[in-house]
Each structure stands twice: as structure tokens, then as C-alpha cells.
Amino acid sequence: MDDQNKxxxxxxxxxxxxxxxxxxxxxxxxxxxxxxxxxxxxxxGNEVQTPSAAGTGTVGEATTATEETLPDEQAPRVEIDTPxxxxxxxxSGGRIDELFLKDYKVSIDxxxxxVELLYPVGSESAYYALYGWAPGAGVGGADVPGPNTLWxxxxxxxxxxxxxxxxxxxxxxxxxxxxxxSVDEDYMxxxxxxxxxxSATEVGMAPYGILARHxxxxxxxxxxxxxxFILHEGVIGMADGTLTEIDYGDVRDFDxxxxxxxxxxxxxxxxxxxxxxxxxxxxxxxxxxxGTAFKAAAKFDPRRNIYQTETVLPTLTVxxxxxxxxxxxxxxxxxxxxxxxxxxxxxxYKFIDSIDWGWFFFLTKPIFWLLHNINVLIGNMGWSxxxxxxxxxxxxxxxxxxxxxxxxxxxxxxxxxxxxxxxxGDDRQKMQQGMMELYxxxxxxxxxxxxxxxxxxxxxxxxxxxxxVTIELRQAPWFGPFQDLSAPDPTSIMxxxxxxxxxxxxxxxxxxxxxxxxxxxxxxISMWLQQKLNPAPTDATQAMIFAWMPWVFMFMLGGFASGLxxxxxxxxxxxxxxxxxxxxxxxxxxxxxxxxxxxxxxxSKADDK
Numbered sequence: 001m002d003d004q005n006k007x008x009x010x011x012x013x014x015x016x017x018x019x020x021x022x023x024x025x026x027x028x029x030x031x032x033x034x035x036x037x038x039x040x041x042x043x044x045g046n047e048v049q050t051p052s053a054a055g056t057g058t059v060g061e062a063t064t065a066t067e068e069t070l071p072d073e074q075a076p077r078v079e080i081d082t083p084x085x086x087x088x089x090x091x092s093g094g095r096i097d098e099l100f101l102k103d104y105k106v107s108i109d110x111x112x113x114x115v116e117l118l119y120p121v122g123s124e125s126a127y128y129a130l131y132g133w134a135p136g137a138g139v140g141g142a143d144v145p146g147p148n149t150l151w152x153x154x155x156x157x158x159x160x161x162x163x164x165x166x167x168x169x170x171x172x173x174x175x176x177x178x179x180x181x182s183v184d185e186d187y188m189x190x191x192x193x194x195x196x197x198x199s200a201t202e203v204g205m206a207p208y209g210i211l212a213r214h215x216x217x218x219x220x221x222x223x224x225x226x227x228x229f230i231l232h233e234g235v236i237g238m239a240d241g242t243l244t245e246i247d248y249g250d251v252r253d254f255d256x257x258x259x260x261x262x263x264x265x266x267x268x269x270x271x272x273x274x275x276x277x278x279x280x281x282x283x284x285x286x287x288x289x290x291g292t293a294f295k296a297a298a299k300f301d302p303r304r305n306i307y308q309t310e311t312v313l314p315t316l317t318v319x320x321x322x323x324x325x326x327x328x329x330x331x332x333x334x335x336x337x338x339x340x341x342x343x344x345x346x347x348x349y350k351f352i353d354s355i356d357w358g359w360f361f362f363l364t365k366p367i368f369w370l371l372h373n374i375n376v377l378i379g380n381m382g383w384s385x386x387x388x389x390x391x392x393x394x395x396x397x398x399x400x401x402x403x404x405x406x407x408x409x410x411x412x413x414x415x416x417x418x419x420x421x422x423x424x425g426d427d428r429q430k431m432q433q434g435m436m437e438l439y440x441x442x443x444x445x446x447x448x449x450x451x452x453x454x455x456x457x458x459x460x461x462x463x464x465x466x467x468x469v470t471i472e473l474r475q476a477p478w479f480g481p482f483q484d485l486s487a488p489d490p491t492s493i494m495x496x497x498x499x500x501x502x503x504x505x506x507x508x509x510x511x512x513x514x515x516x517x518x519x520x521x522x523x524x525i526s527m528w529l530q531q532k533l534n535p536a537p538t539d540a541t542q543a544m545i546f547a548w549m550p551w552v553f554m555f556m557l558g559g560f561a562s563g564l565x566x567x568x569x570x571x572x573x574x575x576x577x578x579x580x581x582x583x584x585x586x587x588x589x590x591x592x593x594x595x596x597x598x599x600x601x602x603x604s605k606a607d608d609k
């Protein structure tokens with residue numbers, strides 16, 4: 001591979017990085033959420049009708065005058081309190097609609113509030129889970145609890161790990177509905193719905209679960225959503241081994257009949273699956289029992305701006321005097337690798353795929369596994385990233401050795417290549433032919449230096465995905481001012497690189513692009529040192545471009561996650577050390593600082609021309 005092709009590879013990698021930086025620095029704007037309203041929506045083609053999860057406290061189409069209802073803000077609530085969760089559920093509809101994550105704060109600032117995942121109806125961005133029964137044979141809509149039905153607490157006072165609660169509602173026509181809700185020590189709720197038939201008639205009905213989210217904008221915008229192109233936010237589901245990811249904006253594009261009230265995409269799941277909504281670090285998921293056939297749907301009501309995911313289980317026939325029940329689960333919490341992995345081990349089918357591993361999942365999964373286990377041993381994510389870099393470099397060392405040996409030989413041939421260029425003048429074909437003959441004579445393979453670069457590109461993007469997506473890197477401290485490795489470097493000359501106790505410029509500001517932190521500076525220096533060991537391009541213009549590239553990258557990557565910059569600094573430093581020692585072992589003694597002078601001479605000659 002000649003210098004021109006190598007430059008093409010580097011230019012391609014640079015182009016990818018430019019795109020990444022553009023989306024980091026200039027994300028799409030967030031529109032104002034739209035208000036909520038009550039509506040009934042149906043999934044086209046369903047044999048049963050499921051009500052919309054929407055409810056504002058008024059009597060909707062799913063309720064009747066005989067059903068007791070209250071405005072949601074007036075409805076009694078049941079407290080939720082576990083080691084990792086706190087919140088409450090509303091007896092209006094029995095909605096799980098207020099949930100805080102005790103272990104996570106919205107920022108690293110002192111006094112920052114903890115993360116709120118679910119919001120009640122009437123909030124700016126309502127987000128909640130709702131369960132119920134869709135009426136089947138022998139049952140009318142008035143005979144099943146609706147989204148605004150006022151339940152009573154039959155057993156329990158507050159929901160905790162050791163104390164489940166039981167909700168009850170009688171339809172006054174012989175049917176008694178109960179809902180037993182329990183929660184574990186992490187993020188999994190178990191919901192057991194039952195119906196007791198004390199009437200003289202056989203009835204049929206289908207249990208369902210709904211997750212609803214209000215107020216998301218036309219482009220899928222909502223406060224808290226990132227809208228970053230490498231991150232999936234929206235509907236996520238598993239259907240018999242097939243993972244489905246649908247962005248909020250794409251949900252709005254589902255085909256819709258003008259006579260229908262909602263547009264939907266339905267998934268028939270034969271045995272194993274789940275469906276829900278996923279954000280950057282948080283997720284809610286409806287999980288029927290493993291081995292259960294059910295129908296899942298992603299739904300959007302364009303008139304009310306409400307998104308729903310739902311699961312509808314097969315219709316149950318309840319004979320007179322009989323009781324039928326069904327148990328499902330609800331995950332509502334942080335996408336922690338270890339926690340989700342344990343739920344998968346307990347039977348949630350391929351639940352680990354709910355984490356957004358990306359196209360390079362075959363790299364991101366093992367890279368994260370290795371990083372996680374190093375962090376378990378070290379207890380510091382910054383040093384773990386450096387340890388991961390050492391391991392990756394050790395794995396790639398056999399290829400790197402051949403590359404660096406080739407580069408040492410190429411550096412030795414630099415004077416002869418310069419002579420060939422002067423002899424060929426403007427005849428590029430003659431120059432290329434002379435170089436090929438020189439390579440053949442000296443037994444040098446210029447392509448040997450390309451493979452490590454090609455391997456490094458997917459590894460870099462995979463690690464970027466891991467650092468950006470996984471919650472384990474969120475607000476992960478290193479040392480000193482570096483208290484969040486998922487955020488850009490907080491230091492700059494404005495706070496003397498973290499020595500003074502005030503913050504630097506905001507990451508999204510123009511000042512942050514100019515007054516960069518200590519990590520981007522170290523990155524530029526490490527790239528520049530590494531470049532001095534590589535053969536310089538024979539073309540003066542290319543030499544000038546390569547001379548400026550480290551400093552361009554230094555400013556470009558100033559807004560990237562500091563954990564990624566730490567990886568790149570460590571990678572460059574290890575690469576420089578390996579290459580320097582290997583080149584010396586091959587009889588070539590690199591004069592790094594001498595190369596500075598020669599590079600400036602070439603640049604000045606190019607300027608003179």
C-alpha cells in the first residue's frame with residue numbers, strides 16, 4: 001500500500017470523526033412538548049380492543065357512569081420504597097407512574113436531584129405503566145376496569161421488597177378483579193392480574209400491559225433525550241430472537257388509515273419476547289412469562305401525541321365460580337449490565353441485547369466485558385480504561401511488531417525516496433515505479449503498516465460506543481477534576497487546568513472549542529510524537545497536512561467524552577513506546593526532536609513554492 005492509499009485511509013477515519021464531532025457540538029433543538037388528552041386507541045387487526053393509556057382524570061371512553069373515578073391528582077396513592085427505588089402508584093387506573101432511581105443523580109453537582117424515570121398523568125411529560133383486561137366474549141366494556149378506574153387497596157400499605165400490595169375492583173356484575181404487585185431489590189416489578197367470576201355466565205377477556213409516553217416532539221425530542229445518531233432511543237423489543245429498534249420519529253411514520261385513531265406496528269410473538277421504551281441510560285420494558293405466546297405492539301396516536309407499547313396475552317375463558325390469573329413483569333430502571341445480565345439468567349430472553357451495543361456488537365460486548373472486569377479489580381474506571389488499552393495493545397502486538405519493523409526500514413529509505421522524487425520531477429508514474437523497485441530491492445512491504453491502522457478504527461468506534469452508551473461510564477470518576485469520564489474534559493486555561501475551584505467553559509459553548517482542557521492537549525502532543533516516528537510523505541503538501549493533523553485533532557476531540565480521550569492518549573503513548581523500542585532494536589535510532597526541524601523545513605519550502 002503506497003503513501004497515497006495510506007493517506008486515503010487516514011482521511012476516511014478523519015471524516016468519520018468530523019461527523020461525530022458535528023453531532024456532538026450541534027445536536028438538534030428540543031421542541032416544546034404538547035399537552036395530553038384522554039383517548040381510546042385500537043390496534044388494527046386485533047381481535048380485542050385495548051384502551052389508550054391516556055388519562056387526565058376525566059371520564060373517558062373506557063369508563064362508564066357506574067364506574068367510580070377521580071381526577072388523577074386527587075386519587076389516593078400507594079408509596080413505593082425499595083433500596084434502589086422510590087415513588088408511588090396511583091389508584092386511578094392502578095398506574096405505576098411515579099418512580100425515582102435512588103442511585104443516580106441528574107448531574108455531579110452538589111445537591112443535584114436524583115433521576116426521575118416515570119411521571120404521573122398531568123405532568124409535562126407523563127410516562128407510566130398501566131395494566132388491565134380487554135373485554136372478550138360475554139363481557140362489555142363497562143365490566144372491566146379502565147384506565148381511570150378507582151381501585152382500592154385490599155392488602156398492604158406500601159410497596160417494598162418484602163411487602164407486596166393487592167388492589168381490588170368489583171364490577172358489580174359478579175366479576176372481581178385483583179392485581180398483586182411486588183418488586184425486587186433492583187428494578188423488576190411482578191404484576192399478577194386475576195379475575196374471579198361469581199356470575200352465572202362464562203366470560204372471556206385478554207390481559208394486557210401498556211407503557212405510555214406523552215409529549216414527545218415530531219422529531220422524537222423530549223427533555224432528557226439525546227437525539228444522537230449513534231444512540232438508539234425509542235421502542236425496543238425482542239420477538240423470538242429478533243431485536244427490533246424503532247426511533248420515536250419512525251414510530252410517527254407508521255402507516256395509518258384515515259379512519260383509524262392510531263397507527264401501530266404489531267409483532268406476533270410465539271414464545272419469548274418483550275417490548276418497551278429505551279433512553280440513553282434508562283428503560284421500561286413489559287415482559288410476559290417466558291414461553292408465552294402474545295401480541296406486542298408499538299403504537300402512536302397522532303392527535304394526542306401519545307406513544308404506547310403494549311403486550312396483549314391470549315384471551316382467558318373464566319367459567320362461573322372459577323378464577324383465572326396471569327403474571328407478567330415490568331422492568332423500570334437503569335440499564336446496568338450486571339443487573340440486566342442477571343435478569344437474563346433468570347429467564348428474560350436475550351435481555352442483554354436491550355443495551356445498545358451497535359453495529360460492532362461483536363467488539364463492543366467483549367470490550368465492555370473486559371472493561372467491566374478490570375474495573376471490578378481496580379475500582380477506578382479511568383485506570384481501567386488505561387488497563388484495557390494495555391491489553392488491546394498486547395493482543396495486537398504481533399501485527400504491530402511487523403508494522404514497526406517495516407516503518408523502521410521505510411525511515412531508513414527516506415533519503416533514497418527523496419532522491420527518486422527529485423530525479424522523477426513531475427513524472428509521478430516514474431516516481432511510483434522507482435519506489436516499487438526500491439521496495440522490492442530492499443525487501444520492504446509498505447502495506448505492513450496499514451493493518452494495525454485498519455484494526456484500530458473499529459476498536460476505536462467500539463470503545464467510543466461503550467463509553468458513550470453504557471451507564472457504568474456515566475459520572476464515573478477518575479481523579480482530581482475528572483469526575484465524569486462520560487463528559488468532556490472540564491479543565492481549561494480558565495481554571496488553570498483544574499487547579500482552581502471553578503468550572504471551565506460549558507462543553508457546548510464556543511469558548512470550550514478554543515480553551516481546551518489538559519486531556520486534549522496531551523492527546524495532541526502524543527499524536528505529534530507518534531507521527532515523528534512514521535515515514536514522512538514525499539509530497540510537500542501532504543507533509544504539511546500531516547504536520548498539522550495532531551493539532552487539528554486536539555481541538556476536534558476537545559468535546560468528546562474524556563474517557564475516550566484517555567484511551568487515545570494511552571494508546572498513542574504505548575504505540576510510541578513500542579515503536580521507538582522496536583525501531584531501535586532494528587538498528588534505526590529515531591531522532592524525534594531532530595525530525596521537528598526537518599518537518600518545519602519541508603513545510604517552509606512548501607510555503608515558499
